[in-house]
Amino acid sequence: MSNWTKDAVLESLKGVVEPELGKDIVSLELVELSGPLEGQNATGQGVTVQVKSSNPAMHARKRMQEAVEFALERGMGTPVECEVEVIPLQKEERTLETRKVLPGVQHVIAVASGKGGVGKSTVSSNVAVALAQLGYRVGLVDADIHGPSVPTMFDVAGAKPQPVEVEGGTKILPIEQYGVKVLSIGFFADPDQAIVWRGPMASRALNQLFTDADWGELDFMVVDLPPGTGDIHLSLVQQIPLSGAVIVSTPQDVALADARKGVGMFRLEDLKVPVLGLIENMAYFVPPDLPEKKYHIFGRDGVKRLADSLNAPFLGELPLLQTIREAGDAGRPAVLQTSGEAAAAFRAVVAKLLQQLGKDV
Numbered sequence: 001m002s003n004w005t006k007d008a009v010l011e012s013l014k015g016v017v018e019p020e021l022g023k024d025i026v027s028l029e030l031v032e033l034s035g036p037l038e039g040q041n042a043t044g045q046g047v048t049v050q051v052k053s054s055n056p057a058m059h060a061r062k063r064m065q066e067a068v069e070f071a072l073e074r075g076m077g078t079p080v081e082c083e084v085e086v087i088p089l090q091k092e093e094r095t096l097e098t099r100k101v102l103p104g105v106q107h108v109i110a111v112a113s114g115k116g117g118v119g120k121s122t123v124s125s126n127v128a129v130a131l132a133q134l135g136y137r138v139g140l141v142d143a144d145i146h147g148p149s150v151p152t153m154f155d156v157a158g159a160k161p162q163p164v165e166v167e168g169g170t171k172i173l174p175i176e177q178y179g180v181k182v183l184s185i186g187f188f189a190d191p192d193q194a195i196v197w198r199g200p201m202a203s204r205a206l207n208q209l210f211t212d213a214d215w216g217e218l219d220f221m222v223v224d225l226p227p228g229t230g231d232i233h234l235s236l237v238q239q240i241p242l243s244g245a246v247i248v249s250t251p252q253d254v255a256l257a258d259a260r261k262g263v264g265m266f267r268l269e270d271l272k273v274p275v276l277g278l279i280e281n282m283a284y285f286v287p288p289d290l291p292e293k294k295y296h297i298f299g300r301d302g303v304k305r306l307a308d309s310l311n312a313p314f315l316g317e318l319p320l321l322q323t324i325r326e327a328g329d330a331g332r333p334a335v336l337q338t339s340g341e342a343a344a345a346f347r348a349v350v351a352k353l354l355q356q357l358g359k360d361v
Contacts, residue, residue, distance in 0.1 A: 004036070004037050004047060004076070009037065009072070010026050010031065011075065013025060013026050013075070014026045014027075016051075016071050018030065018054060018064075025051055032049075032050040033048070034050070035047035048082065049072070050086075051064060052086075052087055053088060061087075062086075068084050068086070101210055101211055101239060104215060105217075107221070108221045109353075110225050110236075110240075110244075111246050112245055113225075113247065114257070114259045114262040115228075115249070115254070115258035116147075119282060119318070120227065121144060121153065121224050122328050123318070123346075124223075124224035125140070125150060125153045125333045127346065127349070128220075129179070132180050137218045138219065138220050138222065139182070140181070140221070140224065142183070142184030142185065143185070143223055143226060144227075145185055145206060145226055148185050150186070152331060153328045153333060154331055156182065157331075159187060161174060161175055161188075161213075172214065173213075173214055178332075178336065185205060223240065223242075237271050242273050244275065245273050246353065247312075249280065249302075250280070250282045250283075250302075250303075251298045252299045259303070259306060263275055263310050276313065277312060278307040278314055279303070279317075280314075280317040280318065282297070283319060284300075284317070284319055285297050285320040285321075286321075297320065313352070316348050316352055318349065321342050323340065324342045
């Protein structure tokens with residue numbers, strides 16, 4: 001018979017495996033103890049053993065409770081009188097080891113915009129490549145279900161991801177380009193055929209890009225979300241373990257109104273996704289023949305003012321340059337250039353984004 005010490009109780013529970021995570025509940029740090037755990041407490045009376053379960057279903061928690069009670073009786077050498085509580089593991093409590101979706105990814109960053117046509121995919125592509133240039137392991141998911149453009153921007157429009165055997169199952173192997181692992185719904189659709197899917201079908205297809213792909217170990221995954229704030233966004237945000245969101249907008253009022261809605265969506269009580277910052281795209285235009293001139297075609301400092309009003313970080317502004325458009329069309333993101341205003345602007349934005357995540361540039 002063992003005394004009810006913390007070490008003795010935890011030793012007894014090392015054989016209890018969290019079924020969906022495949023590791024014991026002690027090493028996953030899913031056990032919390034309270035009550036009299038020293039001295040001659042022979043039965044555990046007054047002790048509470050709280051265990052967190054990745055499966056919130058009642059039947060799953062009941063099975064976990066029975067497994068814990070059995071392990072304690074066997075390990076402590078006597079019928080026990082402690083209280084065993086099994087509660088759901090909350091989304092914000094999940095660590096890399098306790099995630100079921102993207103368990104090997106350190107940070108998942110959603111790039112969103114309330115309005116289409118503001119350059120969200122261009123920003124996503126260049127941010128992903130800039131992170132890879134800094135030596136980080138990076139993935140990019142093109143989740144823009146109705147207008148997937150990342151394959152074109154990475155010059156892999158004709159690529160076909162291949163299946164790969166992983167731990168006895170089959171997964172999708174992402175396409176790798178410019179040091180970034182890429183998956184897009186565009187890889188699985190006819191480029192000349194419009195993708196017309198209802199919300200639930202689109203959500204299921206997109207979830208497969210995360211759950212059925214062999215992403216391996218990544219420092220960052222950038223997710224290029226569709227424009228707007230619809231059900232696809234809610235489904236993805238609820239399923240994916242996001243570190244935060246970045247909002248892209250141009251500075252005119254019609255785009256800013258939608259950007260405000262985008263920030264509001266991520267800050268909903270049911271989501272509570274940190275807004276890592278706002279980016280002002282197409283902030284100004286400099287004519288090639290008049291480099292000393294700067295024209296604010298869509299307005300000036302609109303996104304910066306919006307960020308201030310929402311108490312959100314401002315990550316910087318990106319110019320309206322022909323070279324950025326040409327680079328995207330050619331399948332070579334502008335940040336691949338060794339010099340130039342475009343590459344410098346994207347790198348400055350990424351530096352501020354990394355600061356928000358507590359990372360070094």
